[in-house]
Amino acid sequence: MREPLKVVDAPLYGERRDYVGDLDASQFLVTRDRALLWAPLTDGIRSAAGAVSVGVLATFVDVITSMPTIVAAKPDWTATQSLAVHAADWLVEGPVVLDARLVRAGKKVVVVRADLWDGRGLHDVHDLLEAFDATPGAADEDGVGARSDGSAGSEGPVPGGGRAGDPVLAGRALITFARIPRAAAGDFPSRYDPESWMGSIVRRTFDPPATDAVRERIGLQVVDGREGVVEVASVPYVTNSIGTINGGVLAVMVEHAAEALRPGLVATDLSIQYLSQMKVGPARTRATVSRDAGDHSVVTVEVVDHGGDDQLLALATVTLQPPPG
Amino acid sequence: MAEPLEVVDGVALIEGYDFVADLHVLSILDTVERGVLWAPVTDGVRSAAGAASVGVLALLYDVIASAPALAAVRPDWTATQSLALHATDWLVEGPAVVDASVVRAGKKVVVVTAEVWDARGIDDPVELLGTFDALPDGVAGTATRRPGGDAPGDPVLVARGLLTFARLPGSAAGRFAESHDPKDTLGKVQRRWTSGEVDGTVWDRIGVREVDGAGGVVELPLIPYITNSIGTINGGALAMMIERGAEVMRPGLVATDLSIQYLSQLKVGPARTRGTVSRDARDHSVVAIEVLDHGNDDHVLALATVTLQTPPG
Numbered sequence: 175m176r177e178p179l180k181v182v183d184a185p186l187y188g189e190r191r192d193y194v195g196d197l198d199a200s201q202f203l204v205t206r207d208r209a210l211l212w213a214p215l216t217d218g219i220r221s222a223a224g225a226v227s228v229g230v231l232a233t234f235v236d237v238i239t240s241m242p243t244i245v246a247a248k249p250d251w252t253a254t255q256s257l258a259v260h261a262a263d264w265l266v267e268g269p270v271v272l273d274a275r276l277v278r279a280g281k282k283v284v285v286v287r288a289d290l291w292d293g294r295g296l297h298d299v300h301d302l303l304e305a306f307d308a309t310p311g312a313a314d315e316d317g318v319g320a321r322s323d324g325s326a327g328s329e330g331p332v333p334g335g336g337r338a339g340d341p342v343l344a345g346r347a348l349i350t351f352a353r354i355p356r357a358a359a360g361d362f363p364s365r366y367d368p369e370s371w372m373g374s375i376v377r378r379t380f381d382p383p384a385t386d387a388v389r390e391r392i393g394l395q396v397v398d399g400r401e402g403v404v405e406v407a408s409v410p411y412v413t414n415s416i417g418t419i420n421g422g423v424l425a426v427m428v429e430h431a432a433e434a435l436r437p438g439l440v441a442t443d444l445s446i447q448y449l450s451q452m453k454v455g456p457a458r459t460r461a462t463v464s465r466d467a468g469d470h471s472v473v474t475v476e477v478v479d480h481g482g483d484d485q486l487l488a489l490a491t492v493t494l495q496p497p498p499g
Numbered sequence: 500m501a502e503p504l505e506v507v508d509g510v511a512l513i514e515g516y517d518f519v520a521d522l523h524v525l526s527i528l529d530t531v532e533r534g535v536l537w538a539p540v541t542d543g544v545r546s547a548a549g550a551a552s553v554g555v556l557a558l559l560y561d562v563i564a565s566a567p568a569l570a571a572v573r574p575d576w577t578a579t580q581s582l583a584l585h586a587t588d589w590l591v592e593g594p595a596v597v598d599a600s601v602v603r604a605g606k607k608v609v610v611v612t613a614e615v616w617d618a619r620g621i622d623d624p625v626e627l628l629g630t631f632d633a634l635p636d637g638v639a640g641t642a643t644r645r646p647g648g649d650a651p652g653d654p655v656l657v658a659r660g661l662l663t664f665a666r667l668p669g670s671a672a673g674r675f676a677e678s679h680d681p682k683d684t685l686g687k688v689q690r691r692w693t694s695g696e697v698d699g700t701v702w703d704r705i706g707v708r709e710v711d712g713a714g715g716v717v718e719l720p721l722i723p724y725i726t727n728s729i730g731t732i733n734g735g736a737l738a739m740m741i742e743r744g745a746e747v748m749r750p751g752l753v754a755t756d757l758s759i760q761y762l763s764q765l766k767v768g769p770a771r772t773r774g775t776v777s778r779d780a781r782d783h784s785v786v787a788i789e790v791l792d793h794g795n796d797d798h799v800l801a802l803a804t805v806t807l808q809t810p811p812g
Contacts, residue, residue, distance in 0.1 A: 255608070256581060256663070258758060260785050260804055262777045277799065278762050282607055282665060283580070285762060287802065346777055346787055348760060348802055350581070352607055443785070445583060445758055447661055449603050449610060464587045464659055467808060468782040472585050472756070474659055486602060489612065489661055491585050493806070495780065 179299060180374040192411050193392055193423055194237060196384035197230065201238055201376040202299050203368050206245050207276040211238035212297050215268025218387050222433070223440040223497035225264040226344075229429035230388055231290060232259050232444050233422025235347040239274045239286035241368040243351050246279035248369075251359045252351035254421045254448055255283065259290070261442035264498050265344035269293040272347075273306055283350050290345035299375065305341050354416075362415040389430060392423055399434040402461025402475060408452060418451035424477055424488050431459035432473040432492035439471055439494035446490040454481035470495045504624050506688040517691065518705055518724050518736070519562055522555070524691045526563050528681050529628060531570045532601045536563035537618065537627060540593025543700045547746070548753040548810035550589035554742030555701060556597070556615055556658060557584050557757055558735025562691075564599045564611040564662045570681040571604035576672045577664035579734040579761055580608065586755035589811055590617045590657040598631055599662075608663050615658035624688050630654060707740050712747040715774020715788060721765055731764035737790055737801055744772030745786040745805035752784055752807035759803040767794030783808045 179202075199213040211234055213219075221227040236254055243252050271293040277285040289306075296302050356363050368376075384391055392412050397403040404427055406412060406419070414420040429441045458480035464472040470493055477488040504527065522544065526536035536559055538544075546552040561579055568577050599613040621627050631654070672679075697704075705725050710716040717740055719725070725736040742754045771793035777785040783806055790801040 256760075258804065260777050260787070262785075277802070280762075285760065285802075346804075348804075350760065447581075447610065447663065450605075464585055469780050470783055472587075474585070489602075489610075491583065491659075491661075 181377055182371055182374045183377065190410065191380050193420055194233065195378040195380060196391060197233065198379050198383060199234060199237060199377070201241060203241050203245070203372050204303065206369070207242050209238050209241040209274045209368075210299060210302060211272040211274070212269045212293060212302065215265070215270055216383075216385070218385055218391070221429075221440050223264060225266045225498075226268075226270050227388065227426065227429060228259055228261065228441045228444050229422070229426030231265075231270070231345065232257055232347075232425035232446070233420070234270060234272050235259060235274075235288050235290075235349055236422050238272045239288055239349045240351070242274060242276040243284045243286055244366070245369050246276055247284055247351070247353050249356050250353040251356045251363055251416075252284060253354050253358075253416065255350045255352045256445075256447045257347070257349045257421065257425065258445040259345055259347045259443060261345040263292070263342055263344045265290065265292040267292050267294045269297045271296070271302060271341060282353060284353065285348070285350050288347040288349070289343060290347060291341040292344045293341050294339055296341060302341070359415045366415070388426055392426060394427060394430055396430070396434055397458070402431040402435045402459055402473070404431050404434065405456040405458045405480065408455025408457070416451070419455070419457055419487075421446070421448055424448070424457060427457060427459050427477060428475045428488070428490040428492060431461040431475045432494060435461050435463055435473055436471050436494050438496070440497045441492045442495050443493035444490065446488050448488050449486050452479045452482065452487055453485070454479055456480050457487060464491070504686070504688045506690055507684060508690055517693070518701070518733070519558070520691045520693045521697045521704060522559070522701065523693070523697075524559065524562065525624070526566065526689050526691070527624060527628070527687065528566045528570065528685050531682060531685065532567050534563045534566040534599050535596065535628060535631070536599075537594045537596045537622065540590060540595055543697065546753050548589060550591050551593065551595050552739070552742060553584055553586060553658070553754050553757055554739035556590070556595060557582055557738035557759075558733070559595060559597050560584060560599065560613050560615070560660050560662060561733070561735040561738070563597050564613065565664070566681045567599065567601045568604075568609045568611055568664045569679070571601050571609055572666050573680060573682070574669045576667045576669050577609060578667050578671070580663045580665045581758075581760050582660070582662045582734065582738065583758040584615070584658050584660040584756065586658045588617070588655055588657045590615070592617050592619045594618050594622050596627060596631075596654065607666060609666065611662045611664070613660040613662065614656055615660065616654040617657050618654045619652055621654065702739065702743065705736050705739065707743050709743070709747050710771070712750070715744045715748040715772055715786065717744045717747060718769040718771045718793065721768030721770070732768075732770060734759075734761055737761070737770065740770060740772055741788045741790065741801070741803045741805060744774050744788045745807055748774045748776060748786055749784050749807050751809075753810045754805050755808045756806035757803065759801055761801050762799055765792050765800055766798070767792055769793050770800060777804070
């Protein structure tokens with residue numbers, strides 16, 4: 175019988191509820207280069223397809239990849255520069271599980287990738303690690319896709335385990351962080367030190383748990399669906415450690431802007447380049463369809479600081495597909 | 500009647516030995532923030548769909564984006580950090596036109612967006628620039644322009660792109676950086692053009708070789724023909740091998756979207772890809788591609804995602 179792991183409360187924002195905290199994620203730094211996240215798949219984070227929203231997935235990617243990133247970048251702090259999520263399958267059962275691995279810690283940029291899994295009932299760290307490490311190609315410790323036998327094998331993690339109930343690979347993500355001076359985040363870095371939690375589960379949870387849809391939690395308003403215009407006001411619930419709007423909130427906005435342009439389709443892939451920080455707010459999107467193909471559409475989305483002279487905050491591309499069934 | 504523009508010869512790294520020049524490229528730095536490039540769509544740059552290959556478009560994008568980026572960072576130099584290109588239509592007629600604008604020049608990163616057009620027979624620079632200037636502008640000139648003109652023969656928008664450069668010290672490019680100030684050519688048409696016919700396809704010329712189709716494994720040798728100003732393999736050549744790596748995994752489909760994160764420089768070579776299919780949908784597939792320095796312990800050079808679609812017709 176294995177010992178249960180210690181659970182620590184991430185000392186982030188005190189008692190104040192915020193967008194990320196309400197996602198009820200548990201995080202675990204496996205090694206300095208690898209971290210796991212798992213979170214319940216509640217109705218509040220599902221898209222119209224019944225699967226987890228890709229904007230929320232992007233948020234989880236941002237959250238868990240920052241763990242090995244902050245370890246690697248120390249003493250610097252980091253800011254998300256770009257983030258891409260590509261779906262492999264519909265994540266419908268849960269929990270949502272992310273396995274993040276550091277790819278490169280350069281002088282200017284830190285690059286991390288993550289595999290996204292439908293945990294299909296598994297939420298014990300040991301069980302998850304065992305399931306992933308038994309999956310061909312998923313267990314590389316020495317870099318990207320390299321297998322332990324050192325061969326140049328081409329298969330990554332196999333989508334869908336061989337056995338019933340095995341976790342299913344639901345997507346892949348790549349994120350880049352820019353190094354910024356530690357002082358940019360005030361005293362936050364002194365409270366957020368992932369390495370000090372190595373071996374413990376870090377969990378933020380609120381009572382009662384949030385049950386409404388994410389778009390309501392963040393106060394997302396559809397201003398003009400036909401032009402893909404949605405807005406989120408700059409309120410403490412959606413701001414991050416450096417005082418600007420959370421990158422995951424922008425991802426959710428981008429998802430909704432794209433879906434407003436193509437009702438009936440569901441966003442499955444998201445690629446965002448973060449350009450500058452919001453100063454005034456609200457954040458506002460504008461979107462245009464780049465292509466309509468037989469089984470998917472591609473939408474381009476801009477996010478601007480509407481109260482800050484429409485300063486460009488982010489540029490994004492979204493792929494949408496018909497929902498399953 | 501508009502005045503014809505002055506045409507000057509562009510800088511070739513090695514005279515007569517430049518794979519970009521073999522694509523017969525003309526370009527102009529129209530303002531310090533905007534560069535426009537055009538090149539004929541020959542059989543040598545068409546993919547199996549009959550349209551211009553997205554890898555070649557990525558290469559052209561990388562070339563023209565660097566002009567306003569270098570103007571913005573001078574005396575610093577730049578290295579391509581990421582490149583994304585998403586097709587809106589098939590580029591079948593030509594010339595291919597890439598209209599690239601700096602949207603942000605930060606302390607660490609320069610961001611250049613682009614629209615790629617099928618100019619459909621327009622190849623006079625003055626007419627080209629006039630045509631694009633007449634199109635309605637959006638925020639940052641990117642997302643809100645409408646694809647395709649209404650009149651027959653109008654240029655058609657075929658792709659949108661986003662490219663980021665990291666700033667490097669000017670010393671990274673040595674003497675080349677000192678002597679090369681893009682602003683010197685402001686308003687002049689630059690010709691990067693090998694005289695005479697060029698044989699074969701661009702893939703033959705750069706030497707992409709298929710090693711294992713099922714695994715998405717293709718190789719590209721480190722040769723001077725595709726080496727750039729900082730001595731490593733050209734990012735556009737890597738884009739072309741990434742495209743090929745994805746296409747050999749899914750014969751019958753054609754790459755239309757590329758998203759590449761450049762991580763480090765090729766030191767030994769050959770560059771080698773390997774691919775993993777992320778999804779197969781009815782009319783498209785998504786493939787993840789890694790590029791490794793095969794002769795240097797498979798050090799990771801780039802990570803990419805490619806979307807492939809069923810060709811038209």
